[in-house]
Amino acid sequence: MKIIDGGVTAPKGFLAAGIRAGIKPGSEKKDMAMIYSEQPAVLAGTFTRNIVKAAPVKWDQKLVKEQEAIRAVVVNTGIANACTGTEGYENTQEEAALAAGLLNLKQEEIAIGSTGVIGQQLPMDIIKEGIHQLVPKIAHDRQSSRDAAEAILTTDTKSKEAAVSVEIDGKEVIIGGICKGSGMIHPNMGTMLGYIATDAAIDKELLQELQKEIVEDTFNMISVDGDTSTNDTVLVMANAMSGCKKIQEKDRDYEAFREGLLYVNRELAKQIAGDGEGCTKLFEVHVEGADTKENARILSKSVVTSSLTKAAIYGKDANWGRILCALGYSGVNFDPEKVDIAFESAVGTIDIVKDGIAADYSEEEATKILSEEKVTAKIHVHNGEEEATAWGCDLTHDYVSINADYRS
Amino acid sequence: MKIIDGGVTAPKGFLAAGIRAGIKPGSEKKDMAMIYSEQPAVLAGTFTRNIVKAAPVKWDQKLVKEQEAIRAVVVNTGIANACTGTEGYENTQEEAALAAGLLNLKQEEIAIGSTGVIGQQLPMDIIKEGIHQLVPKIAHDRQSSRDAAEAILTTDTKSKEAAVSVEIDGKEVIIGGICKGSGMIHPNMGTMLGYIATDAAIDKELLQELQKEIVEDTFNMISVDGDTSTNDTVLVMANAMSGCKKIQEKDRDYEAFREGLLYVNRELAKQIAGDGEGCTKLFEVHVEGADTKENARILSKSVVTSSLTKAAIYGKDANWGRILCALGYSGVNFDPEKVDIAFESAVGTIDIVKDGIAADYSEEEATKILSEEKVTAKIHVHNGEEEATAWGCDLTHDYVSINADYRS
Incomplete structure (x- = not known):
């Protein structure tokens, strides 16, 4: 190809x-x-x-x-x-x-x-x-x-x-x-x-x-x-x-x-x-270790759709709690205490969560990684062998401006 | 009481x-x-x-x-x-x-x-x-x-x-x-x-x-x-x-x-x-004529949760297409060509949609109604006798500001 x-x-x-x-x-x-x-x-x-x-x-x-x-x-x-x-x-x-x-x-x-x-x-x-x-x-x-x-x-x-x-x-x-x-x-x-x-x-x-x-x-x-x-x-x-x-x-x-x-x-x-209304970056969510392909899709889509997570990505804020939260309300069953989360971009990878709680990481380093144009959240739920990727973008002030009066 | x-x-x-x-x-x-x-x-x-x-x-x-x-x-x-x-x-x-x-x-x-x-x-x-x-x-x-x-x-x-x-x-x-x-x-x-x-x-x-x-x-x-x-x-x-x-x-x-x-x-x-982050108004969605109580709830929640609808409510924009759209992707079955929609607030009521298409209404009048602090979308799907009400708020610039960096 x-x-x-x-x-x-x-x-x-x-x-x-x-x-x-x-x-x-x-x-x-x-x-x-x-x-x-x-x-x-x-x-x-x-x-x-x-x-x-x-x-x-x-x-x-x-x-x-x-x-x-x-x-x-x-x-x-x-x-x-x-x-x-x-x-x-x-x-x-x-x-x-x-x-x-x-x-x-x-x-x-x-x-x-x-x-x-x-x-x-x-x-x-x-x-x-x-x-x-x-x-x-x-x-x-x-x-x-x-x-x-x-x-x-x-x-x-x-x-x-x-x-x-x-x-x-x-x-x-x-x-x-x-x-x-x-x-x-x-x-x-x-x-x-x-x-x-x-x-x-x-x-x-x-x-x-x-x-x-x-x-x-x-x-x-x-x-x-x-x-x-x-x-x-x-x-x-x-x-x-x-x-x-x-x-x-x-x-x-x-x-x-x-x-x-x-x-x-x-x-x-x-x-x-990567070109959503008002967006400043492509946000990729990769979920590994799901029990079924469908559950891997649901989990990654739940994170990529969460308004709170998207606003945090816009703010370069490693607010992993919102990611865990979005996994948790997706309807898919998993053990929150086995979840690992890392952020990845062109400048590096950083482990943020290990076994469901905060890893020992530098906020400064995390912000640097989240400042790139493409940011990936890598999530492992340790519940099986299936994986999926979802793509979205950050939620910005401009999204609201564009949609508050689209028709005029 | x-x-x-x-x-x-x-x-x-x-x-x-x-x-x-x-x-x-x-x-x-x-x-x-x-x-x-x-x-x-x-x-x-x-x-x-x-x-x-x-x-x-x-x-x-x-x-x-x-x-x-x-x-x-x-x-x-x-x-x-x-x-x-x-x-x-x-x-x-x-x-x-x-x-x-x-x-x-x-x-x-x-x-x-x-x-x-x-x-x-x-x-x-x-x-x-x-x-x-x-x-x-x-x-x-x-x-x-x-x-x-x-x-x-x-x-x-x-x-x-x-x-x-x-x-x-x-x-x-x-x-x-x-x-x-x-x-x-x-x-x-x-x-x-x-x-x-x-x-x-x-x-x-x-x-x-x-x-x-x-x-x-x-x-x-x-x-x-x-x-x-x-x-x-x-x-x-x-x-x-x-x-x-x-x-x-x-x-x-x-x-x-x-x-x-x-x-x-x-x-x-x-x-x-009515006090959601950054919100300027209470948005009430009342759905009538659903076939089951559960479907009435799903329909009203789907509308009240739609980011596009919420941004339109913030912009006082009678964008009823987004409401129909949110009803349509809720997963509930109904006939889009039987739906009626009206907006209501303290200053009056206006019919916006009749049988799934635009009613003959004044945009100016609609904007006046949508400018109040509490706005209700009244939806009739003509598919049964059940009804439900959901409450939410508009989506504003301030929502993004508050959530882009909540932790700092």
Whole structure:
């Protein structure tokens, strides 16, 4: 596996564009994106578990279920098209129909993504004008992925892209993607949109099963604020244009592809976690020694979601009591008197807790380690062999500022 | 039932005191309290469900289980005596032994409460000196309850007291209490300590059963930040000194007592919710039309705990999408297209959502309603007959400031 510079246009045959349509008045930000595949791309998708689902989520779920392959995705920010009733769903269908007409495709070959304010109808005149602008702009180059990655952001501060190359059957296969996160990022997927493209050839059912499994250890292990959204979507599109042999079973080729797809999902997820609203650092929580994989996940997510722990990480405060406390209310059974905790960052590692009580450590040294941009809490519960990692960020003054009046 | 001005010294035979022992250097705040009953008081208690339990919680749980009655409680703030191992538990026992010696009681007649930083040992010299100071100060007057209520606070901004008088068997029975909350307040009880005293005569098992039931609808329905603590404790002490008939079964007397005890628990819980760290308003969430009582509780707690909703309430922003979203990820099944939402405060009520989509309302009017000190979200899910209320507060810049460096 080789990490490469690129995004959703890295694999063969994928084009993209990002433009400003003007959905949110007074902003200069790009707000609509399109991804296009020259050949039909087998589609897999994972979606929010929130029972309140936005119109585009319902549409994309239908495509994943009923369509073998699709050709394009249209995404807008500013308005989520959630809680918008029949009118909202009809607007999503209208978007797909318009893009299909312009691209000479069928309506069912166009996936739709929306993110932004819940409860408002899309300004369809602006959206339609945006689609008209997008179609002639799509291109298979580095910049076009950057434009698309920028266009799907909301309160994110950084664009998010990742790409790798893997060898399958002697041929190079590329996997690349873009995503947006920020606000409402949580286990079970927050307000996040992710679009991953690959020129691999793979069986649709196998791709769906694989992506579902990967999401559990990547996008479902990140948390910004504990809220899960109405619009979360990760789509994976595989258009076979690498010319490699079709992956049909869990063989060596599948394993090579799996490694690449896992990497892209995990990198995108970590970029989201480290770019939570107002956040100043990526907070990683690694739990070892759990009795089951699921319990390892629950424990690490409970710590990474704790507001008190996140505020302490912001304050560079080695307040391990809050970590033990968050483990304790997770619902998972363990012996608090067997827990070890260490903090780790680029400048070193420090043991903070041994057997459930404070180790003899220097607060000054701990603060130094907690001052880095990426901080890891390493927790051992000595209750078994399973482990899991969760990613989140610190809780800051800016988080409150951003969310106190998001709609204005 | 008559609401009266008073706290834990309102019932006959209860004395209290609050003093500054000096546990946290550089502070002028009172930090130790004592409550004392002239006659043995039947003891009931509810405790944190966190599996990491502080030493005083383990001690008090033992008393509730093994003792028919106790005589006094000693409380300190500054250090929680949690995650302190054998030394911590021995310190708790030593506190009880010292207070017992000075009061001419048995060690097992003294309950202990601690709240503050996790993971540090109590400064026993200061604690012991504090107990010596407390004993001669205890008094049965209004001010002594105020002193005790003040002494148990941590980052709370206001003292919390409540009292009522009820008539049982023709005699006046008083129920009064004090509590502290702030930070880590959540369903399943946050870092909160509550001490309720009554001069009623009641069977111990009946009191325990009643208090357990009441806590579900009061202290377990408040949330400040979703974290639950290692130290949460509510004790109820009944010393029979009103001279009323002993309550032995669920008769009319029991109902009168139940009403009073529920009121005191609920008032104290609401005072905690409205005084969360950095909070500017009490946020009440009332859910109607749930299929089960438990689901009504889960739905209302999910909304009151949502960071995004709480930040919107702080910003006086009628962002009902976040409320629908929080209902949607609660895990409770309902039809999002049947949900109605209204906001209510002292200045009026406004319908915001009808059948899952935006009602035709004035944002200006909504902001006016959301600007009051107490704001209620009234939610109807049209799925049954059950209802529940949860209390919380808004999420503010000051919450982050307080928790970024609590230990310094």
